[in-house]
Amino acid sequence: MHKHLIALAAAALSLAACSQDKPADTAATTETSTTTTTAPAEQPAAPPADAGVARTEAATPPPAPAPAALATQPGPKNTQVALTKARVVGDILSVELQYSLPPTAENSATVYEDIDQVNYIDDATSRKYEVLKDQQGKYMASPLSYNDKQFHADVRKTGVAIVTLKFPAPPATSQTISLSIPEAGSFDAVAVQR
Template identity: 40%
Template sequence: MIRPTLFGAACVLLLAGCGGRDEPAEPVDPVAEAAAARAAPSTLAAQTTSPPVQGPVAGAIQTAAGPDGAQVDLTRVRVTGNVLTVELSYRPVGNATQWVYLDADEVSVIDDTTSQRYGVLRDDANQWMAAPLQSASRDRLSVQLRGGRPGVVWFKFPAPPASSPTVSINIPNVSPFDGVVVQR
């Protein structure tokens, strides 16, 4: 049995249109075409057998090189009220367990318009507004990357003025994230 394909249906319509007749072509059922296209074997899929390349996390704003070959995805830069929240996702290389340590006082955001540098905020109890904080040292953050799964870390900063559309984010041992648009 010959099955129609999307390509075949398009060729038939094209050839029918070239026949010199003044009669309109029959309407095509898009649902039937889509079903026929799914049923037909794809020669392109059979030709592409190389493994997928691990790229940035879906929704990543920017990606940078991190410590020990890890990749760091900037996933959120958003102002709520007077606070700027920055969220990062660390992706390890392979399935080995890795630990990433960050000193909160070394993390900063720079307002690209005024060159003003902002450090991580502290709460009323003088604790960093960041997570995950290491329990032994409340000044250090630790992220465990285990089994190829990413680890997430976030920070809170004073918000730059609304007249500053972009910031640059500096994280120890990570290439800088420059010219990042601030969501408001």
């Protein structure tokens, strides 16, 4: 921003020097071109020199609310498993799970689940889909455990643990799926967002 101001000041001085040698009608033209190139439209106008600067502190926005659960099931180790997203983008269905503990829980919990046991069934075609793998053969899930064959959810009393899974997308004609998660059961007739 300082470079723009310096460049504009230099241009204004050179234009002022040129306008003294030229007739009045060219000085007006130069002045017109100066006003059109001074500042981009998105920058606010500078306050008058005699105006004081008023500073207001912006209040910190409240934390964003957790997404509403599409479905909830009891999970292992006294956890609750909420399905918060089942969205198709391109050819991939992204599923998001949130593991949480009840407010009365005394300890945290770590849940490990075998990814080869996670799948969904397209309710329209009864076809079963499993979690995708990348080019290196790793499951497209997060967070993965040390052996890359399980996902893990570290659930704390103060928050939720988020797990994401990627599947092949169901056909565009399919409106709902039934997702199966080990130790949490089945989330049936889940509406797919597109």
